[in-house]
Amino acid sequence: MTGFETSGEAASIASVSDRVIEVATGAPVGAVHFIGDTAVFIGAEENATFASPGGETSTVTLHGGAILSSVADSKRIVTGGDDGKVMLVDAGGKAELFVTDAKRRWIDNVALHPDGAVAWSAAKVAYVRAPKAEEKFFEVPSTVGGLAFAPKGMRLAIAHYNGVTLWFPNMAANAEMLEWAGSHLGVMFSPDNRFLVTAMHEPSLHGWRLADSRHMRMTGYPGRVRSMVWTAGGKGLATSGADSVIVWPFASKDGPMGKEPAMLAPLQARVSMLACHPKQEILAVGYSDGTVLMVRLTDGAEILVRRNGTPPVAALAWNAKGTLLAFADEEGAAGILPL
Numbered sequence: 341m342t343g344f345e346t347s348g349e350a351a352s353i354a355s356v357s358d359r360v361i362e363v364a365t366g367a368p369v370g371a372v373h374f375i376g377d378t379a380v381f382i383g384a385e386e387n388a389t390f391a392s393p394g395g396e397t398s399t400v401t402l403h404g405g406a407i408l409s410s411v412a413d414s415k416r417i418v419t420g421g422d423d424g425k426v427m428l429v430d431a432g433g434k435a436e437l438f439v440t441d442a443k444r445r446w447i448d449n450v451a452l453h454p455d456g457a458v459a460w461s462a463a464k465v466a467y468v469r470a471p472k473a474e475e476k477f478f479e480v481p482s483t484v485g486g487l488a489f490a491p492k493g494m495r496l497a498i499a500h501y502n503g504v505t506l507w508f509p510n511m512a513a514n515a516e517m518l519e520w521a522g523s524h525l526g527v528m529f530s531p532d533n534r535f536l537v538t539a540m541h542e543p544s545l546h547g548w549r550l551a552d553s554r555h556m557r558m559t560g561y562p563g564r565v566r567s568m569v570w571t572a573g574g575k576g577l578a579t580s581g582a583d584s585v586i587v588w589p590f591a592s593k594d595g596p597m598g599k600e601p602a603m604l605a606p607l608q609a610r611v612s613m614l615a616c617h618p619k620q621e622i623l624a625v626g627y628s629d630g631t632v633l634m635v636r637l638t639d640g641a642e643i644l645v646r647r648n649g650t651p652p653v654a655a656l657a658w659n660a661k662g663t664l665l666a667f668a669d670e671e672g673a674a675g676i677l678p679l
Contacts, residue, residue: 355644356634360675361395369668372655373412375431379666379676380417381655382410388417390433393664393678400435402427409450409460414660418458420447426460439469451487451496459487459496466498468509476509486527486538499524499538504548506536518548520555526565531574535595539565543581545588549595556597558588562610569616571623571637576602578623578637580611585625585635605635605642615656615665624665626653632667645677 368384381389385406390398403421410419417429424444428436438458441447445462452458457470461484469475482501489496498505503519504527523541530537535556537547543564547556561581568579575591584603588596605611605625613626621637630650634643646653646667655668668674 353642353644356677356679357644357646360646360677361393363389363391363395363666363668363674363676364397365389365668365672365674366399367672368670369655369672369674370407371410372657372666372668372674373410373417374657374659374664374666375412375415375417377659377661377664378431379657379659379664380412380429381666381668381672381674382407382417382419383672388419388429389674391666391674391676393676395676398433400429400433402429402435408446408448411450411452413452413454416452418450418452418460420450420460422446424462426450426458428458439467439475449484449487451489453489453494454491455494457489457494459489461487461498464500466496466507468496470494470509478505478507478509478515480505485523485525488527488529490529490533491531492533497527497529497536499527504536504538518553520546522546526568528568528570528577530577530590531570534593535590537568537577539568539579545577545579547595549593554597556595558596558601561586567612567614569614569623571616572619572621576637578614578616580614583607583610585611585614585623587637602637604637604640605633607631609648610652612652613654613656613667615658617658618660618662620662624656624658624667626656626667628652630669632656634665646675 370384371382379391404423406422424441426438441462449461459468467477480500486499506516524538526539543561545558565581577588584606587602609627609629615624623635625633629648631648632646651670654670665677
């Protein structure tokens with residue numbers, strides 16, 4: 341990838357906005373995922389829009405109401421809705437009912453394991469179903485705020501009020517509790533399985549070093565952190581919540597403890613969404629004013645993908661090869677950038 345300008349040269353920043361292929365979703369968008377080279381824009385209500393790299397679209401109906409959660413791997417997308425259903429969608433756009441909650445409760449969170457296991461939550465209960473295995477469940481003390489599978493082994497992190505529960509669905513042993521006061525929402529394992537990080541309801545992150553449960557506090561944000569992604573190789577955690585991208589260092593055994601984060605791509609707007617290039621030290625950054633930038637982590641150089649003047653960017657994703665970038669704002673104006 342070429343054409344990056346350094347951050348101080350905003351007036352002459354390189355732009356690839358003329359190469360963006362517009363996508364008509366026709367409705368507000370909550371997330372975007374790639375299956376192969378097909379971008380799948382998850383609507384806030386009912387439908388998903390499948391878009392080819394050339395911008396051709398088709399619509400698939402998934403839920404009978406709001407779509408509350410979604411996650412994807414290279415072969416399929418899993419969604420949860422306020423209709424109590426968990427749906428699976430394959431590369432061809434075929435939608436299949438995976439499970440319906442017996443009480444028709446909202447499916448707030450979903451997660452996918454590399455072996456094909458699916459996790460989902462309704463109220464205070466987390467569920468897991470692996471291929472050719474029976475459904476298992478675990479109840480935590482309060483409403484589940486987030487779910488994440490560990491990168492190694494069958495272990496599920498369940499975020500909730502006052503901490504995170506680490507549950508091994510295939511073991512009879514008691515679950516492990518990582519405690520910290522407050523409401524824990526999004527949760528992520530580091531790619532090397534050494535750290536666990538949650539986004540708090542207040543403007544901060546909390547983390548634990550899994551080897552000894554040592555705490556890590558990451559504070560100083562002006563707003564809540566709604567998007568966080570590991571950089572390629574997992575050496576940094578890039579986060580929203582400020583008018584710059586905040587990148588915490590995780591390369592050492594102590595993670596970010598005692599270190600200052602890097603701050604990249606400042607704008608007169610709040611960072612709203614992030615997506616890390618799968619192979620290079622490059623971030624796609626969406627802002628509350630509709631701007632989309634590509635930012636090189638090594639030196640902060642920037643390329644303009646989309647100009648400002650629209651609702652906040654609500655969805656960003658790269659394909660697995662890193663050759664396509666998809667984005668959408670909250671009202672559904674969307675695009676695909678071929679690189």
